[in-house]
Amino acid sequence: MAAPAPWTPRLPLWVRVFAWLGGQWAFRSERRAARLLQGFACTEEQSQLELRQAARDCPDERRRARYLRHALDETRHAHAFSEHARGLARAAGAAGFAPPSAGCERLYERLGELRFLAFVHVGEQRGRAEFETYARLLRKRGAGATAQLFEDLIADERQHEAYTAQLLNELAGADGARRAVRWVRRWQAWREFRRRGRRLARTLYNVTMLFVYVTLAPFALTLRLFGKPQRGFSREF
Amino acid sequence: MAAILGISGLYHDAAAALVIDGQVVAAIQEERLSRIKNDPSLPRLAVAACLRQGGIRAEDLSAVLFYESPYRKLERVLHWLLQAYPASARHFSKALSAQLGEKLWVLDQVAELVGVPRARVRPTSHHLSHAASAFLVSPYQDAAILTVDGVGEDVTTALYRGTGTRIEPLLSLPYPHSLGLLYAAITAYLGFEVNEGEHKVMGLAALGQPRYRQEFERLIQLHADGSFELAARYFSYEAGGELGFSPALEQLLGPRRTPGTPWALETSEADRRYADVAATLQSVTEDALLELARRAKRETGADALCLAGGVALNAVANRRLLREAGFAHVFVQPAAGDAGGALGAALLGAVEAGDGRPPPLAHVALGEPIKVDEARALAHHLGLSAEQLTDPAASVCELLLQGGIVGVCNGAFEWGPRALGQRSLLALPGSLATRERLNRVIKQREPFRPFAPAVLRERAAEFFSDAPNDLTPFMTSVCDVRPLHRQALAGVTHADGTARVQTVNATAQGLLPAVLSGLERATGVPIALNTSLNGPGEPIVAHATDALAFLSAHAIDGLVIEDYLFRRRS
DSSP: OOOOOOOOOOOOHHHHHHHHHHHHHHTTSHHHHHHHHHHHHHHHHHHHHHHHHHHHHOSOHHHHHHHHHHHHHHHHHHHHHHHHHHHHHHHTTOOOOOOOOOOOOOHHHHHOHHHHHHHHHHHHHHHHHHHHHHHHHHHHHTOHHHHHHHHHHHHHHHHHHHHHHHHHHHHHHHHHHHHHHHHHHHHHHHHHHHHHHHHHHHHHHHHHHHHHHHHTHHHHHHHHHHOOOOOSOBSOO | OOEEEEEEOSSSSOEEEEEETTEEEEEEEHHHHHOOTTOOSOOHHHHHHHHHHHTOOGGGOSEEEESSOHHHHHHHHHHHHHHTTTTTHHHHHHHHHHHHHTGGGHHHHHHHHHTOOGGGEEEOOHHHHHHHHHHTTSSOSEEEEEEEOSOSSSEEEEEEEEETTEEEEEEEEETTOOHHHHHHHHHHHTTOOTTTSHHHHHHHHTTSOOTTHHHHHHHEEEOTTSOEEEOGGGBOTTTTOTTSBOHHHHHHHOSOOOTTOOOOTTTOHHHHHHHHHHHHHHHHHHHHHHHHHHHHHHHHOOSEEEEESGGGGOHHHHHHHHHHSSOSEEEEOSSOSTTHHHHHHHHHHHHHTTOOOOOOOOOOOOSOBOOHHHHHHHHHHHTEEEEEOSOHHHHHHHHHHTTOOEEEEOSBOOSSSOOOSSEEEEEOSSOHHHHHIIIIIISOOOTTOOOEEEEEGGGHHHHBTTOSSSSGGGTOSOEEBOGGGTTTTGGGOOTTSEEOOEEEOTTSSSHHHHHHHHHHHHHSOOEEEEEESOOTTOOOOOSHHHHHHHHHHSOOSEEEETTEEEEEOO
16 A cells, blocks of 8 residues: 655645735835845845754764755755845945844754754745745746846755655654644744734834933933043053 | 963953963864854853862962953054044943943953953053963074054064063063954955954965065055054044044045955956955065064074964964074964963963973863763754764874765863864865865865965875975964975965975874874875865864764764764764
């Protein structure tokens, strides 16, 4: 009897809808397109850092190698996005970008391997859908070079999606994989909620600090009038 | 008897260093392990690695010293936010959020991170940490110590006198008058990343002429007493400008360079202008450092000078200090930037605990060792070939003599920004084609950036003037390549005829001395091109995973890890 086909999660419809709407807005100008691509470069850079951590910490050599290969792909993608973004920015006469940089959330360590894999899988699936949408949209707009960039990366995204689905099923079976993906989707929604909350808190904080700043005017004036200019050597430490 | 952990972080170049019974047991930059270039976080992984290297647990630590005082730093930030009022409006909330939200509580965070009671964690001072990191591992018992960087708590430049284990403060220069911040602002102006592109500016300077001295006199005034003053209107530190310079700088020097634009020094008038700006910056920096060093000599009368702080990584300036400042000896601790503060803090703690000074720094292999078994297991799954070698040095020589570029990993990885043979890419020093291949294909760097030579110490003077000296084992100075040998060393000779030489003891441990001896036997020239084993924008390789990732992604001719040769299958 043939082994059952591995379970793969379905892609929510809203991913393509949002990608289409976002693409319509971003690809209207080269500057915005450049910023979007630089954003992708940073996302790929973060992804490679997370995968490098997984490659370092995973106890199984075969899976370590897969994470490492995946990390190398992400590095290549980050480079390709960044180069293309710079080209678009130059063409638009905009300031260039620094090389992509990102932090590492230590997701492998925090989530454990199964949920980490589910997280990567969901991300790859969404990435592939977005890239396909953008490529179609850009072809229609006649932006062949940028469309080609996305098309070149889609094959990698498919492959990443496939291997992560396979590993998920291998590690946890179909039921376990389904549960992990559900958990990750809930977790991502909660994370997004918190992110928006932080953004709101930051706005409130900035407004509050503006008031504080205004009240500091007399102190600033006093410092200007009576503060000693700091220059030359001092024997004080 | 004490086990002291030193920590730097929360700005850039986070690091940890462990000193047990007065001996430096481990010193590790976080970026090597996190793989985030110039990682600014607290050094979580580096702390764990240091404890592993020392074979101790957190509870065995007598003290944990953070390399600077968060309270004094907050005071400076508040002072300058008010000083720059109302231009600091945009920067105010962000600056306060960084200080009050994170940096002010760093000692608590460190206690939690390391897993020790808060009472065991204490701060030291930024420039004192730098001073200790240079002097206490130097070969001198009596020296002037000069620390020059962007800014510590509220000081940018400091002079100390070191005697035995005592470090006596003499002079300080307050913020914002800072050579580091000047260099950083011009680095940004030239389109490079701050805290990363400064060495590119130094390399670029050799291709320009210092034509902008007059303009720079408006940026920085050098005084006869060795101090200097920056003209605030050209900079934007207090106003929170992300680039560190104000529009006035562009009015003075012309429009800034767009980051990421390819360099065309031969054909682009604008790029030649940028090279001239870099050359002027370099020349002004050298003059300023020279005056500081002369003041240090006058103040202390010492024969030796120890340097630390980010500006001390300026290898070209260090050569001038060695030649012209009047000191018989100059030493720069190889991790002279903020990472070095972790080492300095740990050494200060050890001295305080009565453990005395460690022996002079003989090597920088203070990281974690590479595991060849791990590499072999992983290589199999990555489709790389692995071959055991009977004589690794001979095999490396053979590949090099065939014109190959070979990665080498042996022992513990290096402390500091230079690859000194533990995690290096090696090639023959004579070929411009190899240099091109390395620059364009493998490292994907700007075409003007030079490569360094590693040479057997015993024969260094034959090829390079001023070598060997106390700086050359750590690649912290440049030397003139003797004209007779410039053609034979074309791959490692920079446009100005210099090279950032690393001298290697033939009797030292590790692969590099044996490779250089092998090259000497085969060609008569005991020199190899030695550059760091890392891809563009990446930290230098630390572990087997990183090394094999590098091999998988780059077209080099082989990677030797201890006694195994790894290659990509064709």
